[in-house]
Amino acid sequence: MQIAPGPVALDRFRAALQKLHVTNSDRLLCAISGGPDSMALLLLAQQTMPDRLVAATVDHQLRRESSDEAKYVDLFCQNLGIPHVTLTPDEAISGNIQSSARTARYALLERAADAHNCTYIATAHHADDQLETILMRLARGSGVDGLSSIRAQNGRVIRPLLQFRKAELVSLCADAGIVPVNDPSNKNADFARVAMRNWLESTNHPFRADRAARTTEALAAASEALVWMTDWLASQRIRLENGILICDATEIPGELKRRLLMRCLSTVDPDITPRGDAIDRLLDDLENGRMATIGDVKCVGGAQWRFSPAPPRRS
Structure with a gap:
């Protein structure tokens, strides 16, 4: 089964991987939830590096539907000829649910990447996620590091869709005839991100995702420069006696x-x-x-x- 996105989208995706220094020998673990963002990521990656790709779905076991959603992704990956694994936490998620789930998710993905000899872990964060994040952190009074928001790369985790809008990813899935998974938590306004998303969708505001991306890239560069300067100062000005x-x-x-x-x-x-x-x-x-x-x-x-x-x- 081959479902090919358009050449423009593929060229942009390849350019993003090149900018992230993903080489022709690197293997990629794609984090796939079944939503439109991650399914579009899978389509793009399958066309770009089909023989060096593994898909992984994290089932946090927080919703009754999550097991069926993981099975849906597994069947979809089988049809595309992509190896797929479903990952579950070692212990039940508790405490701050969002924070604990995130910690467990990345730990499981790291373990799976090691098991499948994958150089990088790709997540489906996109330009609209970036805009929501920078506004949320601005509201909290974050500094330079926080305002640099979602990094294109953090260790082995890469985010090659940061230059794609949510609407583009939804269209990629629709054009391929994919019906994505609908996670009800994405509509729960008790979550700060959902509340910010609802505000952006319902307000005549001046914020644009592409401009936010340029701002976060500039802030990320400034943050890296400050880290470099701090390392140098520490070598000159900190000593143990x-x-x-x-x-x-x-x-x-x-x-x-x-x-x-x-x-x-x-x-x-x-x-x-x-x-x-x-x-x-x-x-x-x-x-x-x-x-x-x-x-x-x-x-x-x-x-x-x-x-x-x-x-x-x-x-």
Whole structure:
């Protein structure tokens, strides 16, 4: 069975893979839910690299329909001659459902990519997802890293559809006669993303997905430059003496001070995940020569900042 998208769409998809440095020897694991976005991804990938492709569906087992949806994708992949695996979490999803499901999903995809010798994992995030994400993070007051939104590549995870609009992907499926899976959670306005999507669809706003893509690419480049500069500064200004981490953050811009502070904290306690406002307060304490404790790290300010494991708390 061969269902070929048009040549323009295929050329754009190939260009996206080339920009992501996917070579002719790389194997690709496609994350396929059965929705129109991921089914369009599968169609494009099947035409581009048919002999180096594996499809994977994650069944979180959160809805009664999910097992049937995975079987639907499996049958579709059989008809296309694409190997397909259904992945289920080792433990039931609990707590923050969206966050826990996302963590479990990527862990399962990583494991499947290893098992099938796949260099990359492709997901079907597209331009409209990107616009929703940047607006959601702008509303939360995110900084440069957060506003760079959905990265085209994060480790071995790649997103070759970020230059495609949702409507284009829906049309690809319709032209191929595919009836995609309908996930009811995509209509649940209790989720922040769905609420943002509903607002974008119902409001006469000036935001465009293609312009948002240019903005996020520029912010991602700025973020990479800041990471590079932080790495260099850390090599010059952070040292370890007698079990105490010492940092000279004098005469550098505020954003780089903040990043050096985060680097010091994560060096002393790799598991620390402080919130932005906590970092702001700590930075003020250090700049004014005060001592503070955050998590399990003791921090002493002054001309040179000093970091060490905090003493055990008294019971």
